[in-house]
Amino acid sequence: MTKTTPAPVSRARFDELFQAVCNWGRWGDDDETGTLNYIRPEHVRKAAGLVRSGRSVSMAVPINKVAGPDNPRPAVHYMVRSYDVPSRPGETQFSTDYLASEFHGDCHTHIDALCHVAMNGKLYNGKPASAVTSRGPSIQDITAFAHGIIGRGVLLDIPRLRGVKWLEPGEAVTTEELEAAEKAQGVRLGEGDIFVFRTGHHRRRLELGPWNNTYDGDGKAGLHVETMRLLHERKVAAFFPDGDGETVPSNVEGVAHPIHALQIASMGMVCADSLQFEELVKICEEEKRWEFMVMAAPLRLPGGTGSLFNPLAVF
Numbered sequence: 001m002t003k004t005t006p007a008p009v010s011r012a013r014f015d016e017l018f019q020a021v022c023n024w025g026r027w028g029d030d031d032e033t034g035t036l037n038y039i040r041p042e043h044v045r046k047a048a049g050l051v052r053s054g055r056s057v058s059m060a061v062p063i064n065k066v067a068g069p070d071n072p073r074p075a076v077h078y079m080v081r082s083y084d085v086p087s088r089p090g091e092t093q094f095s096t097d098y099l100a101s102e103f104h105g106d107c108h109t110h111i112d113a114l115c116h117v118a119m120n121g122k123l124y125n126g127k128p129a130s131a132v133t134s135r136g137p138s139i140q141d142i143t144a145f146a147h148g149i150i151g152r153g154v155l156l157d158i159p160r161l162r163g164v165k166w167l168e169p170g171e172a173v174t175t176e177e178l179e180a181a182e183k184a185q186g187v188r189l190g191e192g193d194i195f196v197f198r199t200g201h202h203r204r205r206l207e208l209g210p211w212n213n214t215y216d217g218d219g220k221a222g223l224h225v226e227t228m229r230l231l232h233e234r235k236v237a238a239f240f241p242d243g244d245g246e247t248v249p250s251n252v253e254g255v256a257h258p259i260h261a262l263q264i265a266s267m268g269m270v271c272a273d274s275l276q277f278e279e280l281v282k283i284c285e286e287e288k289r290w291e292f293m294v295m296a297a298p299l300r301l302p303g304g305t306g307s308l309f310n311p312l313a314v315f
Helices: 013-020 033-040 041-048 158-162 176-187 201-208 225-234 258-266 276-286
Strands: 057-060 075-080 094-101 110-112 149-157 196-200 240-241 269-272 289-294 307-308 312-314
Touching: 013 196, 013 225, 013 258, 033 269, 041 289, 057 276, 075 289, 149 158, 149 176, 149 240, 158 176, 176 225, 201 276, 225 258, 258 269, 269 276
Parallel strands: 149 196, 196 240, 240 269
Antiparallel strands: 057 312, 075 094, 110 269, 110 307, 149 289, 289 312
């Protein structure tokens, strides 16, 4: 299939789009949960009704402790106490360990706090970027999502639609393709939904190995910025991609990471990065459905700009 290169977008067009999808003030001037407000109790109850077979599957990548071109700062994990070190006679034994990791990056399944992205010196809801200093954020930290992201997940599998194993780096997914995937899979993104977006990023990494997916490297596949209109109009609550949703290099004049800027800084969207759906797609095929209950909870870390997490799909 011919590679789908993104149509270029001028900075003026991007600025218009930023305003068109902006949710500043929608839920009050001091709101810190953004599009999570779309998930109301009735949405959670309906999502629970999707649990029929009782199967569950993780959508997280294993915590990566190996340095690579897409993992320059790997997680550090070591044993603190183990059973091969003698303990006092009669003492109950314990094994313990230590983990240190940054939250963001292409090899850590994580969720972003709304303070994670600023555009033109402003955070979501027009708050000043100066609210985040070297001491941490004073507003919009990850504790705003402490009670979890629970709702109906909808997987749109673009490689399945195209009949390929994965999208190639630099490819962009259009609004028309998202709608075509909905039709092919018999689902439709709606208010309060969690959009599970597959490009095949993780499968490509498993089969071909890690690659430099930055602006200095080969890039990665993601959404075209114009798709944000669809997510805004449908009142989608959260975005869970297998890459980070960005087409790299950017197709927007003078703006790197435009998807993050639109989703987080403008829309206040609950966004995760670096999930994997290789186990999920098998279950979707077996169950013959691409909707399921999602349960996800970040760490309750005051001052966190994000959090590692283990999102679950439940059938």
